[in-house]
Structure formats: structure tokens, C-alpha cells
Amino acid sequence: MSRSYTPGLKILAQTKIIKKRQLPMKGTVHLKIGDIVKPDEVVASTEIPGNVQMVNVANQLNVEPENVPECMLVELDESISKGQIIAESKGIFGLFKSQLKSPIDGTLANVSEITGQAILSEPPIPVAVDAYTSGKITEIEDQEGVTIETEGVLVQGILGIGGENRGILEVVTTSPNDELTAEMIQEKHKGKVIVGGSFLTKDTFEHARKIGVAGIVSGGFDYTDLSKILGYSLGVAITGSENIGPSLIITEGFGKIGMAERTYELLSANAGKFAAINGSTQIRAGVIRPEIIIPSERENGEIRDYEEADLAITEGSLIRVIRAPYFGRVGKVKSLPPELAKMESETMVRVAEIEFEDGTIEIIPRANLEMILT
Amino acid sequence: MDNKINTEDIKVILATDCGSTTTKAILIQFVDGAYRLTHRGEAPTTVEAPFEDVTRGVLNAIMELEELSGRKILNDESIISPTQDESGVDIYISTSSAGGGLQMMVGGVVKSMTGESAQRAALGAGAIVMDVLASNDGRLYHEKVQRIRQLRPDMILLSGGIDGGTVTHVVELAEVLEAANPKPRLGINYKLPVIYAGNNKAAEPVRKRLGEITDLITVANIRPTLEEENLQPSRDKIHDLFMEHVMAQAPGYKKLMSWTDVPIMPTPGAVGEIIKKIAETEKIEVVGVDIGGATTDVFSVFQGQFNRTVSANLGMSYSVCNVLAESGFNNVARWVPFDMDETDLTNRIGNKMIRPTTIPQSLEALIIEQAIAREALRLSFEQHKEFAVQLKGVQTERTISDAFEQTSSGETLVNLMDLDMLVGSGGVLSHAPRRHQAARMLIDAFLPEGITQIAVDSIFMMPQLGILSTIHPKAAVEVFEKDCLIRLGTCIAPVGKAKSDQVMLDYEFIFPDERIGGELMFGDLKLIPAQFEPVRVRLTPGKGLDIGAGKNEVLETKVFGGVVGIILDGRGRQPFTLTDDTDFRVQSLMKWSEETNEYPQLEAA
Numbered sequence: 001m002s003r004s005y006t007p008g009l010k011i012l013a014q015t016k017i018i019k020k021r022q023l024p025m026k027g028t029v030h031l032k033i034g035d036i037v038k039p040d041e042v043v044a045s046t047e048i049p050g051n052v053q054m055v056n057v058a059n060q061l062n063v064e065p066e067n068v069p070e071c072m073l074v075e076l077d078e079s080i081s082k083g084q085i086i087a088e089s090k091g092i093f094g095l096f097k098s099q100l101k102s103p104i105d106g107t108l109a110n111v112s113e114i115t116g117q118a119i120l121s122e123p124p125i126p127v128a129v130d131a132y133t134s135g136k137i138t139e140i141e142d143q144e145g146v147t148i149e150t151e152g153v154l155v156q157g158i159l160g161i162g163g164e165n166r167g168i169l170e171v172v173t174t175s176p177n178d179e180l181t182a183e184m185i186q187e188k189h190k191g192k193v194i195v196g197g198s199f200l201t202k203d204t205f206e207h208a209r210k211i212g213v214a215g216i217v218s219g220g221f222d223y224t225d226l227s228k229i230l231g232y233s234l235g236v237a238i239t240g241s242e243n244i245g246p247s248l249i250i251t252e253g254f255g256k257i258g259m260a261e262r263t264y265e266l267l268s269a270n271a272g273k274f275a276a277i278n279g280s281t282q283i284r285a286g287v288i289r290p291e292i293i294i295p296s297e298r299e300n301g302e303i304r305d306y307e308e309a310d311l312a313i314t315e316g317s318l319i320r321v322i323r324a325p326y327f328g329r330v331g332k333v334k335s336l337p338p339e340l341a342k343m344e345s346e347t348m349v350r351v352a353e354i355e356f357e358d359g360t361i362e363i364i365p366r367a368n369l370e371m372i373l374t
Numbered sequence: 375m376d377n378k379i380n381t382e383d384i385k386v387i388l389a390t391d392c393g394s395t396t397t398k399a400i401l402i403q404f405v406d407g408a409y410r411l412t413h414r415g416e417a418p419t420t421v422e423a424p425f426e427d428v429t430r431g432v433l434n435a436i437m438e439l440e441e442l443s444g445r446k447i448l449n450d451e452s453i454i455s456p457t458q459d460e461s462g463v464d465i466y467i468s469t470s471s472a473g474g475g476l477q478m479m480v481g482g483v484v485k486s487m488t489g490e491s492a493q494r495a496a497l498g499a500g501a502i503v504m505d506v507l508a509s510n511d512g513r514l515y516h517e518k519v520q521r522i523r524q525l526r527p528d529m530i531l532l533s534g535g536i537d538g539g540t541v542t543h544v545v546e547l548a549e550v551l552e553a554a555n556p557k558p559r560l561g562i563n564y565k566l567p568v569i570y571a572g573n574n575k576a577a578e579p580v581r582k583r584l585g586e587i588t589d590l591i592t593v594a595n596i597r598p599t600l601e602e603e604n605l606q607p608s609r610d611k612i613h614d615l616f617m618e619h620v621m622a623q624a625p626g627y628k629k630l631m632s633w634t635d636v637p638i639m640p641t642p643g644a645v646g647e648i649i650k651k652i653a654e655t656e657k658i659e660v661v662g663v664d665i666g667g668a669t670t671d672v673f674s675v676f677q678g679q680f681n682r683t684v685s686a687n688l689g690m691s692y693s694v695c696n697v698l699a700e701s702g703f704n705n706v707a708r709w710v711p712f713d714m715d716e717t718d719l720t721n722r723i724g725n726k727m728i729r730p731t732t733i734p735q736s737l738e739a740l741i742i743e744q745a746i747a748r749e750a751l752r753l754s755f756e757q758h759k760e761f762a763v764q765l766k767g768v769q770t771e772r773t774i775s776d777a778f779e780q781t782s783s784g785e786t787l788v789n790l791m792d793l794d795m796l797v798g799s800g801g802v803l804s805h806a807p808r809r810h811q812a813a814r815m816l817i818d819a820f821l822p823e824g825i826t827q828i829a830v831d832s833i834f835m836m837p838q839l840g841i842l843s844t845i846h847p848k849a850a851v852e853v854f855e856k857d858c859l860i861r862l863g864t865c866i867a868p869v870g871k872a873k874s875d876q877v878m879l880d881y882e883f884i885f886p887d888e889r890i891g892g893e894l895m896f897g898d899l900k901l902i903p904a905q906f907e908p909v910r911v912r913l914t915p916g917k918g919l920d921i922g923a924g925k926n927e928v929l930e931t932k933v934f935g936g937v938v939g940i941i942l943d944g945r946g947r948q949p950f951t952l953t954d955d956t957d958f959r960v961q962s963l964m965k966w967s968e969e970t971n972e973y974p975q976l977e978a979a
Contacts, residue, residue, distance in 0.1 A: 052516050
């Protein structure tokens, strides 16, 4: 039987979830293998170098660069405070001395006899990485981070903005095809992750932001609205560092598109539970999709994950079309003809014969299909 | 690895290119007195999880070659070399852009001088330049430090100053690097490679600052004098370090490196090699473009000078939304012969970005993609023209200037009237359902002037041929000519200001069995079917126009047809404008499309 591999987003009711939590640079890991963690618990921390300021000592003291080191009143790596006199010229016969005050609190990092500059470093900035999800520490990378394993729901979206957020999950529309409107979002949704249906507008998003919603999951969103929220056009889908309030996860794509029923049902079935979400997306080699994780309260042993073979479309597979003209429609693979077929665009492609839910049959390029994993 | 390869002994060549998504293998054999591409295979690249070993994808692609060719190449998981009877290969070479390619930062004292030279060296070596640091780039010190920390490049090339010049500024840049204490993108446990290619007098103070905290290597100054640019030592060092440091961090590359007979090259660096080789052997001025999903590379050789630019965020899938953002809705819409709603168009393009592997099923979707391609190509070429310039900062009294007719410094080298050949590559061009569409996209985006041959790379094997050209130029050029290039034909476009009812060109083509002649009016696009054979032609430009021999001068020459033919373009150059009148524009687009056999049943779309 013919097979065809397609990209598929994971929509899993009970799976093993493995999360690496890493520091941006070496530091201290606070836990050990086997420790049970809660989402807010700090697993590792470090200090990243503080901002630096360069001060042109030679200019300010009116001395030659090679004379700067002897004018310095503090040693390298010595602490300095704002306003402290850190350099002084010799003056003429001890008179008319020029002085230089430190513009910052920090340390003296370097002095150059060639450029006549001093580099002052602000105090280091502490950085802490939390667990993000509850679970068990299964691996420690010395001074770098930990690996946490848990079980639970894993739903991947197609695109997100905003980084990590968390809260209790609540479904606020009545069907996957409803639009999420501002009226549906109330004070009680503050700090929660809310699930909509097919669409929301920029105004609805702004309303959710005002309320203080932690995250929004929707089927579709307009690209132009996304540009307005970000303040720029998203040129490449590499996101996660935006500071926009709630994290926004789109499950289907741009436009008004009903959320896949399976996704909607799975999220509905888990309403009221804690969810950790991350809008970070990277659509490049090494793809990262946004995610919603709902860790199980306890392990129940029935893990379902998918392997490469599960992503193979075969006759009878349930699929969704991911490009116009049949974008969003769900159907079953009737056959996978081996020969290339000519599309209306005259492109010669590998195709699948798809029977849609209404019984109509169409020929669709295999590249435009997405497997629905059940 | 053996760098002393006897080209006489090479009869069977295996070459792979490990791209971000696909690993492509080609088999070249010496058949009937010439090197020819005989087979090609491909497989998904396996740098990422779950495989995390690039050699898996390479082996899979080679196995496909074995199946197709019937030639045994692998013995278990090793390449049989040299050939033994009907099995094995004589040489195995590879290029790579997997894992995001080579990402560099460069530094120079003056942004438009040493900064630009450093950028040229890095780009020519196949890198993506993430940022150019310069003493005069307008940023404060702490902003530069923050930027370096944030970007985490694979490598830094630091230049600045002419030999024996002042050391202060370049040392200042070294101090910025020292303060940033940069960490490489891949691997937390190794030192960042920094190449110093600046004022030789400053090498020691730079070493004092960076010798401990980075892996510092000093090479010859990139700009030893104002009149001279010496890029090769830096480029060679970038290639070495790319292999030793960057690629060695990527999964499976150490193994792959042990298989290849010459060091692996970054893919765009290899494409540059083949473009240079073609310009050199055919003595022509050439522009090559490779439009990919994320980036568009433009290569050119004018006046013997090679230049490469990467438009890092102009591509057809991953960065397609950026093309829209940079060109604007109207510039994309002007190539589309029907009305479009802006929200609908932006959502469609957004969906292509988030589902980059989908393909246009409807004609409408194809037309929109090709409209975006025109803008991506146009913008990339604009960037290239701005970058491919003569050396800046050169004193006008310099003695060598007369010999090269370089009247002032910093002028673009790109002269479209002198351009002999335009070569396109990348999915949207190579896989366009009709070759006519590829020709039209290239002409509309680059607006070649006078007489220009147009070609596309059939299956994107320029990277493999590029690395081959460094060890066996003859084989590389032969395969490039015979199997890689698809000659689309020639574009003939008069240049100069014209009136709407003006005759642009009088033409007469003398074919062996017939003569085709006529007048090309302003706004016309005509296709003359012709094979890839020399055709004599007499071209008389309209009043005040130039077809290559000078204003109002008649040109008699030979031109080549191709799978598309000869396209006479009377739409004007300098200026070329598309009318703002939507109805007239749509009408014109439909007429041009029909005349050049571009799309089927356009009315339906």
C-alpha cells in the first residue's frame, strides 16, 4: 500500500512530555535526579554579565591614553559606586587636577592604554529558570540545566506569539466554529488560559489583555491584526520573545478557521485543569511549534505517542487539507495514486484522492495534507 | 583527506549537498569522452532529532542513487573508493547548509570601508552576516556589547585599518568584543572563533585582549592599503574554521568529514565558486540567483570582480511574509492580473509561511506565488546592486584607476547592459510548471537591458558543481553546460525614455530557413520561438534608445534561443513602470502573459 509522510501537529490526550530547562550560560542547578517539581519552582539559576559602559578616561582627564592606567584610582574588578571618583589626572605641580566620577554602580572591568578607555560593568543580572511544568527530574546537565519528565495532554498549535505562560484552562466558546468575542471574556478569566473557536479580532485580544488573561488558544487570527498587536509585520515565524500580555496560540492558521474538533474536544475535556503554554514558534529547520501542556495529576501508565510510521498517510487515513482551495476541510484518503498528476496550476505533483465528509471526492497534492492523529 | 588529487584518474564522482531539509546526491561519470550527470537521488536531511546524524540522510540519498544507477557505491556504511570494476566512486565531495548555515558577525573601523570588505569576505565564503560592527556605526558601546551577546554568532571576522595605520580604533573594537565576551551559538563548551584580519600593527594588542577568551586566529589584512582588498586569506580561514568548529559541533559531521576527499564547503560558498568559474572560462559578465524558502542569494561577476549577497529574510516560504512586508501589498498586487482583497492575500501568504511545504494547487495560488517571487528577486537584486560596488575610500589620484576606468569610488559594479547571462535557481524558478514562467519572473525582477541570455539550474546542482570546480574544473564546467543549465533563451530590451506610441525596436532575425522581422512597439512583449542555436539578428533601436551599441545605433550580432525562445521586451527600461490604472494594468498583464505563453486559461483565474 502507498504511504506518504506529512507534517502533523501533536494532539495527544496522554503522552510522555519531556522538557529541557536550560540556562543561557553556565550556572547552578538546584535540584537532583528524582526530585519532583512544581511549575513555579526554580530549577537552575545563574548571573549574566551586567551591561557595560565605556568611559573615555583619556579625553575626560585630558591625558594621553598610555597615561590612563596610572590615573586610575581603583583596581581592576574592584567594586565602584555611582559618583565615586575613579580616576584623577596628575595635574600641573599637583594642581589643576581633573577627576572622573563613575556613572554607575558596578566594577571596573578593564582599562586600555591604547584607546584610553575604561570599561565599567554594572552588577550581574540574576537569571532563574523555573520548571514550567510539574514533573520529575530525570537528567541533570552539570551547571547547565535539567530535563523534566511528566505525563499528560500535549497540544501543538501552528503559530504562537508570546513566551511561556500558565493558568487554569477554560473553554469560553460553545463550539470550535464560534468566534471568540470580547463579551465572552470577563474578570473571572484573569490569569487563565482561555480557549476560543475559529477566530478572534484584535479588539478581542486587547480586551483579554486588559482583563489580564494568561493565554488564548484560537483556530484562526488575521495576519494584519497580528501585525497591529506586534507593532510590526511578522516577516519570519520565529517568535516567543514578544512582550504582549497573554500568549496567543493559533491552532489552524491565518483567517477564520474552525478549530480542529479533536483539539477542541480534548481541551474541553481538560477544562478546569492547570495548563502550561508556550507561544514560542520557530518555523525553520529544527521546527518548534507552540504548545499547551496539561500535566496529569498522576501517572496512569497508558501512554500514547506517535512515531514516524504513524505520520504516514495510507488509504483510510483521516486528513485535513492545509491549503486553498479546500483549506480546512477534513476527509479520508480514498487512494494514493503512484503517478504524478497535473493540477490546475499545471504543477505535476504526487496526489491523494480524498473523500470529504459530504461525500465529494477531490484530487489534492499530498504536500497540502495534514494527518489527523487519533 | 588527500588534497593532492590526480584529476586524470577521476572518472566517477559522487557529490552531496546537505541542505536544511533535503540531502541531494548526484553521480557524475565520464561517458563517451565527457563528464555527465548520470543520476541523482535525495533524502530528508537528518541533522535534527530523532536521528541527529547527518550521515543517515547522506546514506539514504546515496542508496537512492544506487537503486537508480544500479551501481554499488556503499559497502555497508562506507563509500567504496576508488572504483573497482562496476562499483564505487573515485572521489566523494560534499557541501552543507544544514543547521542554519554559517552565521557570522563582522567588524571594521569604517563601516563603508573595512566593514564592507569584511562583509564581502564573509559573504563570499558562504556566511550569513548577522551584523556589521564598526567604530562609526552610530551605536553606543553598550549597545554593541548587548548586540554581540544577543546574536551569538558562529564566528567573528574582525578587520580594521590599513597596515601600519593607527591602531586605536581597531583595538577599541577588540575591547568591545572583550567586554561582550561572546559565546558561540552551538556548544556551550568551546571558545568562539575570531579571525583578525586588520592592521598588522594592531595584531598584538588585539591578541592581548582576545587571545585568552576567544579562539583567535590572525590572517593577512583584508585591506592592506586603501587601493587593495585582499579577501582570500580571510575566506580560506573562514572555510577552515567552519569545518573545524561550526560543523564539528553539528551531529554526525565529524563522521561525514572523514568520508569526504576534500573539506566540506558551505553551500553558498560553493555556488559562488561555480559562478566564478563560468564567468572566467566563458569570459562573460554573469548574475546568478538562488531563491530559497528562507533566503535569496545573488552572485555576480562584473569586471572580473565576484560578489555575493544574501538577503537573509527574502524567501518563498519561511520568510515569504517578509517579502510582503518589505515590498508592500501594492508591489505584489501589481503583478497579479485580477483583483485581490488585502486581508485575504495577507492571510494566504501568512499561511504559506506557517505551512511552508505546501504547493499551489490552483492557478490563482500559483500566480500569487510567482508575483511574490518577482518582488523577492527584485528586492534581493536591489540589495546586491548596493553592495557590489567598487572599493570605497580609494583616493581618486591612485595610479591604477586609469586602467580600469573606475572614475569614482563606491559605484555599483552591476551594469545590466553589460550583463551576458542571468542564471536562476531555486524551487520557484526551477520547478515552475512552464519554463516561460521562469523566464518572465527573471526578466520582470531583474529587468535586463540590451541582449541577455536567460537560464535556470535544472535540479539545483550548482553547490555540488561548485565544490567540484575547486578540484576538477573541467568536469564541473562540462556538467554545468550540458546537464545543469537549461537555456531558456534571450531577452532583448531597448533602454531609454520612450513615448507610449513609439517604435522601440526594428528587428530582423535570420534563421537558416526563414527571416522574421517586425516592429516592437512601446508596451509590447513578444516571443519569437527559437532553439538554443546562434541566430543572426539586426536590431535597430527606436529614436533615442539603446540596444547595446549605443544610443540610436544599429546592432548586428548573434543571439541564442532556448526552450522558451527570444523575448523582445518593449516595456521600457530606465524607466520601467507598471501603470497605476488597474484596468489597464490587468489588461497589459493578460496580454503579456498570452504573448509569452505564460499561464493557461488566465480568464478562469
